[in-house]
Structures are given as C-alpha cells and as structure tokens.
Amino acid sequence: MKPKAVIFDLFGTLLDIASLATAAGKFTRDPAALVATWREKQLAYAFAATIMGRYEDFDALTDRALSFAAQRHGLDMGDRAWEALGAEWERVRPFVDVPAALTLLRERGYTCGVLTNGTPKTAAAALASAGLTAEIETTLSVDSVRVYKPDRRVYDLATTHYGVPASELVFVTANGWDATGAAEFGLHVIWCNRAQAPAETFGAAPAAVVSTLTEIPALLDA
Amino acid sequence: MKPKAVIFDLFGTLLDIASLATAAGKFTRDPAALVATWREKQLAYAFAATIMGRYEDFDALTDRALSFAAQRHGLDMGDRAWEALGAEWERVRPFVDVPAALTLLRERGYTCGVLTNGTPKTAAAALASAGLTAEIETTLSVDSVRVYKPDRRVYDLATTHYGVPASELVFVTANGWDATGAAEFGLHVIWCNRAQAPAETFGAAPAAVVSTLTEIPALLDA
Numbered sequence: 001m002k003p004k005a006v007i008f009d010l011f012g013t014l015l016d017i018a019s020l021a022t023a024a025g026k027f028t029r030d031p032a033a034l035v036a037t038w039r040e041k042q043l044a045y046a047f048a049a050t051i052m053g054r055y056e057d058f059d060a061l062t063d064r065a066l067s068f069a070a071q072r073h074g075l076d077m078g079d080r081a082w083e084a085l086g087a088e089w090e091r092v093r094p095f096v097d098v099p100a101a102l103t104l105l106r107e108r109g110y111t112c113g114v115l116t117n118g119t120p121k122t123a124a125a126a127l128a129s130a131g132l133t134a135e136i137e138t139t140l141s142v143d144s145v146r147v148y149k150p151d152r153r154v155y156d157l158a159t160t161h162y163g164v165p166a167s168e169l170v171f172v173t174a175n176g177w178d179a180t181g182a183a184e185f186g187l188h189v190i191w192c193n194r195a196q197a198p199a200e201t202f203g204a205a206p207a208a209v210v211s212t213l214t215e216i217p218a219l220l221d222a
Numbered sequence: 223m224k225p226k227a228v229i230f231d232l233f234g235t236l237l238d239i240a241s242l243a244t245a246a247g248k249f250t251r252d253p254a255a256l257v258a259t260w261r262e263k264q265l266a267y268a269f270a271a272t273i274m275g276r277y278e279d280f281d282a283l284t285d286r287a288l289s290f291a292a293q294r295h296g297l298d299m300g301d302r303a304w305e306a307l308g309a310e311w312e313r314v315r316p317f318v319d320v321p322a323a324l325t326l327l328r329e330r331g332y333t334c335g336v337l338t339n340g341t342p343k344t345a346a347a348a349l350a351s352a353g354l355t356a357e358i359e360t361t362l363s364v365d366s367v368r369v370y371k372p373d374r375r376v377y378d379l380a381t382t383h384y385g386v387p388a389s390e391l392v393f394v395t396a397n398g399w400d401a402t403g404a405a406e407f408g409l410h411v412i413w414c415n416r417a418q419a420p421a422e423t424f425g426a427a428p429a430a431v432v433s434t435l436t437e438i439p440a441l442l443d444a
Binding site for chain 1: 425
C-alpha cells in the first residue's frame with residue numbers, strides 16, 4: 001500500500017521509556033521498578049482522566065504518577081529532584097531501530113508523523129533530543145482534544161490533519177491497547193510487539209505485527 | 223452522618239479476588255500470578271471498552287482477560303477449563319471482615335447496597351455464594367448504562383436509585399481509582415485500603431480511609 005502518511009506513537013514506540021532508569025538511578029537502587037510503576041500509573045491516570053471527563057495534560061499526569069511511584073517504592077524525593085526527574089521525559093532515548101527505519105521510510109518517499117498522548121512541548125523536546133525532528137513532518141498531540149488514547153477523537157486528529165479516510169493512514173504503535181484502539185477507529189495499524197506480549201483479546205486486531213520498525217518499509221512496499 | 227444508604231463495590235471490596243487462586247491452582251503452579259494478570263487485564267479491558275465506546279459485559283471481558291493471562295503465563299487451557307475457571311467469579315470468597323461489618327450496619331439501621339462493574343447475573347450468584355444476599359438491599363450493575371467505572375454515569379445509578387443527592391450516599395471501595403472516581407462524582411467515599419497502597423495522586427480524595435470494613439459503623443455514627 002502507499003499510505004498518505006505513516007504515523008508513529010511516540011513514548012514506548014519511537015522512544016524507550018526504560019531509558020529513564022539511568023536518571024532514576026540517582027534516587028533508588030531499583031530504578032527499573034520505579035520507572036515501571038511510574039509508567040503504569042501515568043497511563044492509568046490518562047485512562048481515568050478520560051473516563052472521568054477531568055482532563056489534565058500529560059506533563060501534569062506524569063508528575064502525579066511519579067509522586068505515587070515514589071511513595072510506592074518508599075522514596076522521599078524533594079520537590080527539586082521530582083522536577084528534574086519529570087523533565088527527563090524530554091530526553092528519553094530512541095530505540096536502536098528508529099533512525100534506520102525513519103531514514104528508510106523517507107528515502108522511499110513516505111511521510112512520517114507522530115500522534116502522542118504527550119504535550120506538544122514535551123514531544124517536541126523529546127524528538128529534538130533524540131535527533132528525530134527532521135524525520136517527522138507533523139506531531140499531533142491529544143492536548144488539542146483533551147482526552148487520551150484510545151478515544152476515537154484522538155485518532156481522528158490524524159484523519160483531519162491529512163484529510164484522508166482512516167484506511168489510508170498507517171499507524172505504528174508498540175502499545176497493545178493503542179493498536180486495538182486505532183484499529184477500532186479504522187487506521188491501518190502495525191503493532192510493533194517490542195515486549196513480545198500476547199495479542200490483545202479485546203478490540204479490533206492490527207493489520208500487521210512486526211518485532212522491529214525496520215521491517216515496516218518492506219511491509220509497505222509489498 | 224446518617225446516609226440514605228451505604229453502597230459497596232463488590233469485587234475487591236466485599237469479595238476477595240485473590241481467592242480465585244484456589245481454583246486456578248489446578249492449571250498452574252503459580253496461580254497467584256495468573257490471577258493477578260487476569261484481574262489487571264479485566265480492568266484494562268473495562269477501561270478500554272469505556273474509552274473506545276465499545277461495550278461488552280463484564281463476563282465477556284473476564285473471559286477475554288483470562289485468555290490473555292493464560293497466554294502470558296504459557297498455559298494451554300482447553301475451552302472447557304476456561305469456562306469452568308471463568309465461572310469461578312460466581313464463587314469468589316468474601317473478605318473475613320465482611321459478614322461482621324454488614325451485620326453491624328444492619329443492626330444500626332443502615333441500608334446496604336452494591337454498585338458493581340459485574341453483570342447482574344454474576345453479582346447475584348457471587349453474593350449468594352458468599353451468603354450475603356440478605357444483607358444487600360439492592361445490587362446496581364454498570365450493565366444498564368454500558369460503560370464502566372469511573373464513568374459518572376455509573377455512580378449516577380446510585381443517586382437515581384435512592385433519589386437523593388450524591389453527598390447523602392456513602393460509597394465504600396477498596397479500589398483507589400474507584401474511590402477517586404466516586405469522590406469526583408460527589409459521593410461520600412470511604413476508601414478501604416486493603417492493599418496498604420499509597421493514596422492516589424489524581425482525582426478527588428476520599429472523605430475517609432479505613433483498613434477494614436468493621437471500622438465503618440463507628441465512623442458513620444460519629
């Protein structure tokens with residue numbers, strides 16, 4: 001297929017949340033556990049905010065989730081340390097397959113975009129820090145509709161921006177619930193199953209499953 | 223305060239989901255891990271169903287979540303075994319503090335109800351199996367509004383049923399996200415912090431926190 005654009009989820013798909021453990025290591029001897037709780041709670045609050053109809057932006061929820069995670073892991077971090085650790089979302093490292101995959105897609109004439117739960121500010125900073133700004137034509141953020149994925153209004157940002165039906169847009173995500181939500185909406189979904197997780201058993205199935213983003217150019221050319 | 227009714231969440235608050243491990247022990251050497259994944263995914267699917275606007279009832283989501291959990295834990299259960307294990311939600315055991323707490327509340331003239339994500343059928347069977355049917359005046363299920371907690375429409379079932387403002391109803395739950403959701407709606411929430419978890423850092427705070435349900439009668443009389 002020749003899609004109008006190939007749109008990527010940002011955190012967990014292009015950028016590796018686990019890389020926050022480096023910065024978190026200054027505060028705890030088990031930074032991976034802290035980061036796992038932090039991410040889990042960040043998403044739980046995004047879902048809760050959407051269901052309750054009480055939007056706060058992703059930076060605010062990230063800070064709230066860190067506060068919860070610190071308590072869960074028995075850490076007493078001062079306000080300044082929190083701020084510094086929260087700001088690390090602007091410096092999350094890209095997965096190793098990302099630069100090559102985006103370069104291959106650009107060389108073959110595909111337009112690449114991002115659709116993220118993150119705020120425009122944090123998403124732009126993180127893309128710049130990862131050296132990916134030039135590869136991404138547009139970054140669409142849930143902040144303009146004030147609900148989080150997998151709400152249909154979020155995926156509709158992509159169809160509205162590109163002015164084509166959902167089936168003409170490829171959406172790539174490593175998050176299973178994001179893959180089923182986007183597939184329910186009608187996007188052509190490629191699930192990058194980085195965690196080697198079982199397939200989700202609720203919601204529409206993705207059109208394709210890959211284990212690394214560098215498989216995608218050949219998949220689209222086929 | 224003298225509330226019009228004291229309304230309890232069912233699964234996790236009156237009934238102990240961990241007790242499913244007994245039945246799950248026939249299929250795996252680590253039944254607690256299977257049950258933990260099962261419950262986590264059951265809730266994740268309830269949240270996703272609500273956000274995607276694609277309702278399926280809780281029995282269906284419970285079966286889907288079990289299918290996912292079995293794969294995650296490398297179990298190959300036949301269809302019949304699945305059905306038998308799924309049906310165990312009708313026989314989840316009550317927490318040890320429940321009979322005494324409900325009896326104390328009844329003796330002091332409080333009306334008790336249930337507000338649950340579960341289906342009417344499974345909730346009724348589980349209450350009967352736990353010997354609690356006579357203590358519960360009404361069981362309200364999300365199935366009539368086709369969205370899950372913490373959607374406001376669920377909590378509104380209670381105000382509609384009892385015909386009073388939310389502030390005149392006590393809601394008791396052990397789930398942090400349920401406590402904040404109900405408090406956002408305006409119910410007088412008592413969070414029974416069975417898991418000794420940190421307080422949630424997003425959403426309205428509960429009016430009170432207890433560690434066991436038997437603390438509640440004295441709390442309401444005060």
